[in-house]
Amino acid sequence: MTANSKSRLLHSLLLIAATVTSTVTALKTGIHKHETLDTWFLVTEQSSYVIGATTEGYIANLHWGNRLERLDDLNATMDDTFFIQNPPPTYVTEELPVFGGLRYRDNVLKVELPDGVRELNLLYSGNANITDGYMLDLDLRDGNRTDVLVTLHYEIDIDNDIIRRSYTIRNGLDKRINVSKAFSAAWHLPTALGSDEKREIMTLAGEWASEAMVESTELRPGVTHVIQSQRGFPSHVSYPYFAIRQVPSDVNPSTEVYFGALAWSGSWEITAHTSLFGTTRVVGGMHHQDFGWTLEPNESFTTPVFAAGFTNKGMPGARKLLPRHVRKYQKKNLETQKDDSVYHPVLYNSWEAMTCVFDFTIDKQLELAEIAAPLGIELFVVDDGWFGARDNDSAGLGDWYPSKKKFPNGVKPLSDRVHEYEARNQLVLNLGMPEVQDYLYETMSTFIAENNVDYIKWDMNRPWAEMSMHNYDRNPREAAVLSVEGFYSIIDRLKVKFPKLWVESCASGGGRMDIGVLEKTDQVWTSDNTRPDARILIQYGASLFLPPRLQYSWVTESPYDSNIDIPLSFRFHVAFQGGLGVGSNIEKYTEDQLEETTGWISLYKKIRPVIQNGDIDWLVQPSRLSELVAVSQTTSRDQSEAVVLGFRHNSPFSTPLNWIRLRNLDKSAIYTVKVWGGDPHKAEDEYELSGALLMHRGILLNTLNNAMFKSVVVWLRRKD
Ligand SMILES: *[C@@H]1O[C@H](CO)[C@@H](O)[C@H](O)[C@H]1NC(C)=O
Ligand SMILES: *[C@@H]1O[C@H](CO)[C@@H](O)[C@H](O)[C@H]1NC(C)=O
Ligand SMILES: *[C@@H]1O[C@H](CO)[C@@H](O)[C@H](O)[C@H]1NC(C)=O
Ligand SMILES: *[C@@H]1O[C@H](CO)[C@@H](O)[C@H](O)[C@H]1NC(C)=O
Ligand SMILES: *[C@@H]1O[C@H](CO)[C@@H](O)[C@H](O)[C@H]1NC(C)=O
Ligand SMILES: *[C@@H]1O[C@H](CO)[C@@H](O)[C@H](O)[C@H]1NC(C)=O
Numbered sequence: 001m002t003a004n005s006k007s008r009l010l011h012s013l014l015l016i017a018a019t020v021t022s023t024v025t026a027l028k029t030g031i032h033k034h035e036t037l038d039t040w041f042l043v044t045e046q047s048s049y050v051i052g053a054t055t056e057g058y059i060a061n062l063h064w065g066n067r068l069e070r071l072d073d074l075n076a077t078m079d080d081t082f083f084i085q086n087p088p089p090t091y092v093t094e095e096l097p098v099f100g101g102l103r104y105r106d107n108v109l110k111v112e113l114p115d116g117v118r119e120l121n122l123l124y125s126g127n128a129n130i131t132d133g134y135m136l137d138l139d140l141r142d143g144n145r146t147d148v149l150v151t152l153h154y155e156i157d158i159d160n161d162i163i164r165r166s167y168t169i170r171n172g173l174d175k176r177i178n179v180s181k182a183f184s185a186a187w188h189l190p191t192a193l194g195s196d197e198k199r200e201i202m203t204l205a206g207e208w209a210s211e212a213m214v215e216s217t218e219l220r221p222g223v224t225h226v227i228q229s230q231r232g233f234p235s236h237v238s239y240p241y242f243a244i245r246q247v248p249s250d251v252n253p254s255t256e257v258y259f260g261a262l263a264w265s266g267s268w269e270i271t272a273h274t275s276l277f278g279t280t281r282v283v284g285g286m287h288h289q290d291f292g293w294t295l296e297p298n299e300s301f302t303t304p305v306f307a308a309g310f311t312n313k314g315m316p317g318a319r320k321l322l323p324r325h326v327r328k329y330q331k332k333n334l335e336t337q338k339d340d341s342v343y344h345p346v347l348y349n350s351w352e353a354m355t356c357v358f359d360f361t362i363d364k365q366l367e368l369a370e371i372a373a374p375l376g377i378e379l380f381v382v383d384d385g386w387f388g389a390r391d392n393d394s395a396g397l398g399d400w401y402p403s404k405k406k407f408p409n410g411v412k413p414l415s416d417r418v419h420e421y422e423a424r425n426q427l428v429l430n431l432g433m434p435e436v437q438d439y440l441y442e443t444m445s446t447f448i449a450e451n452n453v454d455y456i457k458w459d460m461n462r463p464w465a466e467m468s469m470h471n472y473d474r475n476p477r478e479a480a481v482l483s484v485e486g487f488y489s490i491i492d493r494l495k496v497k498f499p500k501l502w503v504e505s506c507a508s509g510g511g512r513m514d515i516g517v518l519e520k521t522d523q524v525w526t527s528d529n530t531r532p533d534a535r536i537l538i539q540y541g542a543s544l545f546l547p548p549r550l551q552y553s554w555v556t557e558s559p560y561d562s563n564i565d566i567p568l569s570f571r572f573h574v575a576f577q578g579g580l581g582v583g584s585n586i587e588k589y590t591e592d593q594l595e596e597t598t599g600w601i602s603l604y605k606k607i608r609p610v611i612q613n614g615d616i617d618w619l620v621q622p623s624r625l626s627e628l629v630a631v632s633q634t635t636s637r638d639q640s641e642a643v644v645l646g647f648r649h650n651s652p653f654s655t656p657l658n659w660i661r662l663r664n665l666d667k668s669a670i671y672t673v674k675v676w677g678g679d680p681h682k683a684e685d686e687y688e689l690s691g692a693l694l695m696h697r698g699i700l701l702n703t704l705n706n707a708m709f710k711s712v713v714v715w716l717r718r719k720d
Contacts, residue, residue, distance in 0.1 A: 027069055029158045030133040037075050038124065040136055042154060043067060044161040047310040051095055051138075052076030057123030059138060059152065061093040061188040065256065065310055093188040093281075096140065096152060096167065098122050099181070106224070106273055106283045108183040109167075111148065114175040122150055134158065147172030153302075160325040162309035164263075168302040171295035178475070179293040183269075183285030184306035187260065189244060191278035194252035199280070201272055202315070203227050204239035204541050209529035211236050211510035212541030213624070219244065219274040228269040230289055232480055233507050234514040240268045241545055243318050244280060259318045260284075260308030261545055263516030266484035282308075292477025304516060316663075319544055320615045322515075327547040329519045335499040336522055343608050344523060344549045344579040346601055348372040351383035352530075352556050353585035371586045373421040375594065376601035379455060437486045441493050448498055455502040457525070458491070491520045504552065510538070515545060523550045523579055530556040530583065532566055532574040533649055533709075536622045536630045539577050548634060549612035551578035555597075557585065566709050568593060569678045572600040573645050573711040576611060577632060580604050599680030607715055610634055610641045619644070619660050631660050631701070639666045639691075644714035646701040654706035661698035662716075665691035671716040677703050684712075688719070 027048070032041045038053035039062070050063040054076045062074045089103045097103055099110035100119030112118050120142050127139035136154040141147075149172055155164040165185035171177050192199050202216040203225075217225070227242070229235035240262035246254040262268050262284055270284030285303055293301050307325065311317035330337045350368050369380050447453065474482075494501060505517045506525035513524040524546065527538045535553060542551055553575035555568070575581065582597065589597065604611075614634040622630035628649030635642040642665065648657065665671065671694060675685040684703060694716070704710045 027067075027071060031130050031136045031154070031156060032071060033128065033130065034071050034075070038128070039071075039075055040128070040130075040138075041068070041071060042136065042156050042163060044156055044158045044163075046312065047161045049156075049163050049310075050074050053124040054092065056088065057143075058089065058092045059095045059124050059140065061095055063190070064188065064258070065190060066312060093279075095186060096122060096150065097186050097283075106186070106271055106281060107181070108186050108283055108285070109150070109169065110179070110181040110288075111169075112178040112180055113145065113148075114173065114177065118180075120145075120148060122148075125149075145173070148177070157307075157309075157325050157328065160309065160321045160328065161311060162307050162321060162325045164305045164307045166303045166305045168300050169295070170300035171297055174297050176294055176296050179295065179301060181288040181291065182293065182301065182303050183283050183288070184262065184264075184303040185283070185285070185308075187258070187282040187306075187308050189258050189280040189282070192246045192252070193254035193256065194249070195278060197249055197252050197254070197278075198247040199244055199274075199278075200247055201225055202243040202245065202544075204241055204544070206236040206238065206510070206541075208236050208508055208511075209527060210534065210538070211527045211529075212239060212538050212544075214541045214544075218247075219272065219280060221274050221276045221278070224271050224273040226269065226271045228267070228287060230267050230287055231511075232267055232483065233512050234265060234268065235507075236509065236511050239541075239545075240264065240270060240284070240514055242270055242272060242282060243315065243544070244272065244282075245315060245318075254312075255314035255317070256310070256312050257315060257318045258282075258308065258310050259322060259544075260306060261322060261515045262304060262306050263514060263519065264304035264484070265487065265512055265514050265517045266480055268514075286481060290477055291480065292475050293481065294475040294478070307515060316617055319617070322545050323543070323547040324615070326515055326518050326545060326550070329515075330522075330547075330550070333519045334495065334522065336502055340613050341609075343612050344552075345378035346376060346604065347379035347381055347552070347579075347581040348375075348377040348586075349381040349383055349554060349581055349583045351381075352583045353587065368587065369421075371589075371594075372582070375582070375586070375598050376605065377582065381455065381457065383457070437490050441490050444490070444494060445497055448494070448501065454500065455504070456494075457504040457506055458521070488516075488520060495520070510542065513542070513546065518546075518550065523552050526551055526553070530554050532571050533628050533647075535574050536577075536628070536647060537624060539574070540618060540622050540630065543577075543616050543618070543632075546578075548578045548614065548616050552581050553578050554581035554583035555600075556583040567678060567711075568596055569600070569680075570647070570709045570711045572597075572604070572680075573647065573713055576604055576607070576643070576645055576713065577616065577634070579612070580608075596680060603676065603680050603713070607643045607713070610636045610643050613637070614642070615664070617663055619662065620646075620657075622647075629657065629704075633662055633664075635664045639664060639669075640718045642671075642716040644699075644712075644716070646704055646712045646714070648704035648710050650708050651704075651706045657701050657704050659698035659700055661696065662694045665695055665716070666718060667692040667695065669718045671718055673699070674715045674717075675703075676713045676715075677710070691718075 027043050029043050040051050042049040046067055048068040051059055052062050053059055060076055089101050097107045098120040099107045101121050122140040123143050125139040125141045129137040134156050138152045140150045149170045151168045153166045199219045200216045201219055204212045205215045206213055227238045229238055234240055243257055243259035245257040264286055267287035269287045272280055272282045274280045284306055309321050311321055353368055503521040504523045505512050505521040509528040510526040526542050555571040555575050611634050614636045616632055616634045618632050620629050620631040622628055631646045633642055633644045669691045670688055673687050674683050677684045701712055703712055
C-alpha cells in the first residue's frame with residue numbers, strides 16, 4: 001500500500017469529514033447535540049469526546065482528545081469507497097462493537113438468542129436523552145430483532161476530563177436470552193501526534209506484598225496487550241488501569257495521555273489493540289471467562305462503569321485527574337466523606353503487636369489502647385482474631401460474633417474504654433467471604449450497634465473457586481457477578497443504616513481497590529508489606545488512581561525488615577504520603593521512641609490538610625532497579641501549601657542529590673520553607689523563598705547524603 005493510499009484510507013476510516021460553514025457555535029462544557037445531525041459533543045474543561053450516528057446507524061467515535069471549538073467541525077458522513085477488503089463495521093470506530101456481522105475486531109457484547117443465533121447488529125434507534133447537561137443516553141436496537149435493546153450511558157466529569165461509560169441491555173423478546181460477554185465500553189484512540197510516533201502503555205503489575213508496580217511497554221501495530229484478573233476480585237496481580245502516552249521525540253513534544261480504570265470489584269479484563277494505522281482500541285469490563293447472565297423477558301442488565309480520560313499534561317496530569325475524580329465520586333456517594341475538613345484519622349492497628357494474633361485477650365487490647373491514646377492515635381483497630389473460633393489460622397474465618405473466650409463480657413468494655421479518650425476511637429471487623437448476605441448484614445448490624453463500632457476493615461483473602469457450587473436457582477454462570485453485587489449491597493445497606501460508619505477495603509493487602517469499591521468505602525489498605533522502601537514503590541503506583549487520603553500506610557517493625565535498621569523517622573515519612581497508621585508493638589517502645597512517635601503524629605496532624613486534600617506529584621520517581629531515591633510533592637489546590645517528602649535509601653558515592661525543582665506553586669508568592677529530618681521536635685532548617693525560585697532553581701535536600709535511609713519532610717506555606 002502506498003503512503004498516499006494509506007492516508008486516504010485512514011482519512012475515511014476515521015469517518016471524519018470537515019465542513020466549511022459560516023455558523024460558528026462556540027462549544028461550552030457539557031453535553032450538546034448538533035442541531036440537525038445525530039452528533040453529540042461531550043465537552044470537559046480540557047477535552048472533547050464526539051460521537052455520531054453514521055447513515056447506516058452505527059454509533060461511531062469521531063474524536064477523543066483536545067477540546068474542540070465548534071459543533072460544526074465534525075459529522076459522521078460515511079464514505080465506504082475504500083472498504084473493499086474491510087467491510088464497514090470492522091473499521092468503524094464503533095462505541096459498542098458487538099459480536100456479529102462483519103466485525104472482526106475486539107468486541108464488547110455477545111448474546112445467545114432463543115433460536116440459536118448469537119449475532120447482533122445494534123444500530124441507533126433515534127432516541128437520545130441528555131440529562132442535566134452531563135449525562136447522555138443513546139438507544140440502540142438490533143437491526144433484525146428490534147426487541148433486543150441497548151442503552152449506552154455516558155456521564156462526564158467536567159472538571160476532571162473524564163467520561164464514565166456503561167450500558168444496559170434489555171430483553172424485549174418473550175423468551176429468555178443469555179448474555180455471554182458484557183464488557184463495559186470500547187475506547188478509540190486516534191493516531192499519535194506525528195502519526196507514526198511511538199506510544200507506550202502503562203499498567204500496574206503486582207503480587208501479594210508488592211502491589212501496583214508501574215510497568216510500561218511500547219504499543220506495536222498488530223499487537224494486543226491484555227491485562228486481567230480471573231480471581232473473583234480485582235487482585236494484586238494486575239490492576240484494572242491503563243494509561244497510554246505518547247513518547248516525546250525530537251519533533252513531537254506531545255504529552256498527550258489517555259487513561260482509564262474499571263469500577264468493578266470482580267474478575268476483569270482490559271485489552272488494547274493497535275492497528276497498522278497507529279490507532280488503538282481499548283475494550284474492557286467484567287471478565288467473560290465463565291461469565292453468563294440470563295435475561296428473562298423484560299429483564300435488563302447494566303454493566304459496571306469504565307471511566308477514562310484525556311490530558312495533554314503528561315502523566316502528572318493523569319495522576320491528578322483520576323484521583324480527583326475518585327475523590328469527587330466518593331464525596332458524592334458517602335455521608336462520611338462529604339466534608340473535606342473531616343480528615344482521615346491516625347489509627348493504631350494491634351495486629352502486628354500480637355506475638356500470636358490468635359492468642360490475644362481483651363486485657364492485652366486494653367493495655368495497647370492505653371498506650372496508644374496519649375500518642376495522639378485517633379482510631380483503635382482490632383484486626384483478625386477477635387471473632388468466633390478464630391484460635392488459629394485454620395479456624396473461625398467467617399464467624400460473625402466475638403469470641404467468648406477472648407471477650408468474656410463482649411467487645412463493649414473495650415469499645416467503652418477507647419471511646420472515653422477525647423479522640424474518635426474505633427474497632428474493626430475483619431471478614432472472610434460472605435455466604436449469606438442477609439445473615440451477614442444482620443450479624444454485622446447487631447454487632448456494630450451493640451458495640452458502638454465506628455469503623456470496619458473488610459478483608460477478603462481467598463480467591464474464588466468452584467463458583468457453580470453456589471446454590472442459585474439461576475444460571476450458574478452468574479455466580480461470580482452476584483457475589484460482587486452481594487458484597488456491594490451489604491456495604492450499601494450498612495452505610496444506609498450507619499451513615500457515620502467508616503469502612504476500609506482490603507483483600508490480603510491491595511487486592512480490592514478498584515475505583516468501584518472506592519465509591520463505597522472510605523479508605524483502602526494498599527499492601528500487607530509495610531517495609532517503607534517497598535511501600536514507596538507501592539504508593540508511587542497506587543498514586544495513579546488513589547487520592548492520598550484513601551491510601552493508608554502504617555509505621556511498623558514489619559516482618560519484612562527485621563534485619564535492617566530503618567529509622568523511625570523514615571518509616572513515618574513514608575506513611576506521611578497518605579492516611580497515617582501505626583502498627584508497631586508500642587508496648588516495647590522506649591520512652592524516646594514513644595516521644596518521637598508523639599512528635600511525628602503531632603506534625604502529621606499539622607500537615608494533614610495538605611496531604612489529605614492535595615494532589616500528589618513525584619519530583620523524583622522511585623525505581624526498583626537503582627539506588628532508591630524518591631521525592632514527592634503534595635500541593636493544596638489553591639497553591640497555598642505544599643509538603644515535600646524526600647527519601648534516600650543509600651548513596652554509595654556519597655554524592656549529594658541534585659537540586660529538586662518544585663512544581664505547581666504560586667510564582668510571585670513568598671513561601672516559608674521548614675525542613676525536618678530525624679527529629680520531629682526540632683526543624684533542621686527554615687528559610688523563605690519565592691515560588692519562582694523554588695520552581696525554577698529548586699531546593700537542595702542536602703541531608704540526604706551518604707547515610708542509609710535518610711528522609712526529610714519539607715513544609716512550604718505561602719506568606720500572606
Ligand atoms: C458532512 O460532511 C460531508 C463531507 O464533508 C459534507 O458533504 C456534508 O455536507 C456534511 N453534512 C452536514 C450536514 O454538515
Ligand atoms: C442460557 O443458559 C442456560 C444455562 O446455561 C441454558 O440452560 C439455556 O439453554 C441458555 N439459553 C439460551 C437461549 O442460550
Ligand atoms: C432521560 O434520562 C433521565 C435520567 O436517566 C430519565 O429520568 C428520563 O426519564 C429520561 N427521559 C427519556 C425521555 O427517556
Ligand atoms: C437482517 O438479516 C439479514 C439476513 O440475515 C441481513 O442480510 C441484514 O443485513 C440484516 N439487517 C440488519 C439491519 O442487520
Ligand atoms: C413486558 O413488558 C411489556 C410492557 O411493559 C408488557 O406488555 C409485557 O406483557 C411484558 N412481558 C412479559 C413477558 O412480562
Ligand atoms: C484450630 O482451632 C480449632 C478451634 O478452636 C480447633 O478445633 C483445631 O483443632 C485447631 N487446629 C489446630 C491445627 O490447632
